[in-house]
Amino acid sequence: MAALRTSISVVVVFFSLGFAFLMNGVGSFVQHDNLTLAAGAFGFLNAIAAFYAALSGLLTNETSYFLLPAGDQRPAAARHGAY
Numbered sequence: 001m002a003a004l005r006t007s008i009s010v011v012v013v014f015f016s017l018g019f020a021f022l023m024n025g026v027g028s029f030v031q032h033d034n035l036t037l038a039a040g041a042f043g044f045l046n047a048i049a050a051f052y053a054a055l056s057g058l059l060t061n062e063t064s065y066f067l068l069p070a071g072d073q074r075p076a077a078a079r080h081g082a083y
Helices: 008-030 033-058
Strands: none
Touching: 008 033
8 A cells, every 4th residue: 555655657566467367377277278368467467566666766866867756746845855
């Protein structure tokens, strides 16, 4: 639940990770190869989302010439340094 207060990209990473684990577990339980394959593909998309989330956190005004949007969900006062 703490990820909900960070950025949208981090929320997407944890949601897709949980969904990939769920699909993998159900596919293994019912022994359905196509569901397990779909879980692997969803895990690969999760890896791409995690790479984007990490890169958007590393690229700051001090370290790069451009920024990646991550969808900030913090309150407006926290974004402006009030907290």
